[in-house]
Amino acid sequence: MSGVDCAKAMAHLDDYLRQELTQELMVEVRRHLEHCRPCFKHARFEENFLIMLETRAARETCPEKLRARILALLRAEARDR
Amino acid sequence: MAEPSAAGQTFDQEALPHLDALYRVALRLTGDTSQAEDLVQDTMLKAYRSWQQYRPGTNAKGWLLTILRNTFINDYRRRKHEPIAMDLETIEPYALDRSIQEVDPEGSFFAQIVDARVLEAIDALPDEFREVLVLSDVEGMRYAEIAETLGIPVGTVKSRLFRARRQLQADLYSHAVEMGYIQPRETPT
Numbered sequence: 001m002s003g004v005d006c007a008k009a010m011a012h013l014d015d016y017l018r019q020e021l022t023q024e025l026m027v028e029v030r031r032h033l034e035h036c037r038p039c040f041k042h043a044r045f046e047e048n049f050l051i052m053l054e055t056r057a058a059r060e061t062c063p064e065k066l067r068a069r070i071l072a073l074l075r076a077e078a079r080d081r
Numbered sequence: 082m083a084e085p086s087a088a089g090q091t092f093d094q095e096a097l098p099h100l101d102a103l104y105r106v107a108l109r110l111t112g113d114t115s116q117a118e119d120l121v122q123d124t125m126l127k128a129y130r131s132w133q134q135y136r137p138g139t140n141a142k143g144w145l146l147t148i149l150r151n152t153f154i155n156d157y158r159r160r161k162h163e164p165i166a167m168d169l170e171t172i173e174p175y176a177l178d179r180s181i182q183e184v185d186p187e188g189s190f191f192a193q194i195v196d197a198r199v200l201e202a203i204d205a206l207p208d209e210f211r212e213v214l215v216l217s218d219v220e221g222m223r224y225a226e227i228a229e230t231l232g233i234p235v236g237t238v239k240s241r242l243f244r245a246r247r248q249l250q251a252d253l254y255s256h257a258v259e260m261g262y263i264q265p266r267e268t269p270t
Contacts, residue, residue: 014243018217020224045181045188049250052191053218056199062104066118070100070125077129078089 004028009039017046092132095141096125102142102220103149109215110153112204120157124149143226146216150230181254184265190257202252210245213238218246 004012004025009032015021016029033040103124107117128135128148135144182188203211203219216222216230217238224242228235257263 014246015239018224041186042182045186046246048188048191049246050218052194052199053214054221056194056196057203057215057219058105059196060101060105060108062100062121063118066104066121067100070122073122073126074089074092074129077126 004032006032006036006039009033009036010042013043013046017043017050091137092129095135095137096128096132096145099142099145100125103145106146106149106215106220107153109200109203109211109219110150111157116157120149120153123152123156127152140226142220143222143230146220146222147230150212181250185257185263190262191253193260193262194253194257198256199253202249202256205252206245206248210241210248213241214245214249217242 009016009029012021012025012029016026019026021029033043100121103121104117107120107124108114111117111120124145128145131148135141203214206214212231213227216227217224222230224235224238227238231238254263258265
C-alpha cells in the first residue's frame, strides 16, 4: 500500500503538480490520487487553475516595435566596440 | 541580428528568444506598457554589455530575468497602487479555499474567465506574491531558479507561491460568482 495518506498527499499537491517532488514521492502521490476520489477532485481543481495561468497569462508577446528598437540598439552597440 | 562577432551570435541565440517572457514579466512588475518597454530595453542593453559574465549553456532566461528584476528595483518607480501592506505569513488561505471547492470541485469555472480578468487578478496581488507566481506558474521556472533569481530561500518561494495561488483563486472565484459562471451554495444561517 501507498505510504501517502490524504493529509500528506494534499500537503504535497502543489509540488506534485509542478513536478518538484522526488521521483519516489511523485509516484506515491500519484498512486494516492488514483485511489482517493476527494483528493483526485482537489488535484483536478488545482490542475485546472495552473493550466489557466499557463495558457491565459502567457499569451502576451513582445511588441514588434520594441523588438526592432532593441535589435537596432544592439547593432549600434556592437559597432561602437 | 546581423552581428558578425561570436559573442553577438551567442547573444542572439541565447538571449533574444526570451524577449516575450521578459516583456510579460516587465508588464507584471511595472503594471504599465511604456515602463515595461523601457525596462525590457534597459535589461537587454545591460545583458549585452555584461554578456561575458554569462556562462553559455546555463539558464539564460533566469540570468536575464535576474537583470530585469534588479533593474526594476534599482531604477523604476514602484507601481502607483502599492498594495496595502500586510503580514504575508499570516494570511489564512484555507477557509475560502474549501468553500470554493464545494461549489465547483474541479474548478471548471477557471476556463470561463477572460484573459484580461486573469491578468487583472494577478496584478492585484502584493508584489512579493505576484513575482513568484509569474515566474513559476506563468513562465514555468523551477523553484530553485526562482530562489536564485530573487535571492530568497526555496522555502520562501514555496510559501509565497502557496499563498499567492490561494489569494488568486479566491479573487477569481468571487469574480466567477459575480459574473454568474457559478452559483454559490446557500449557507444555512
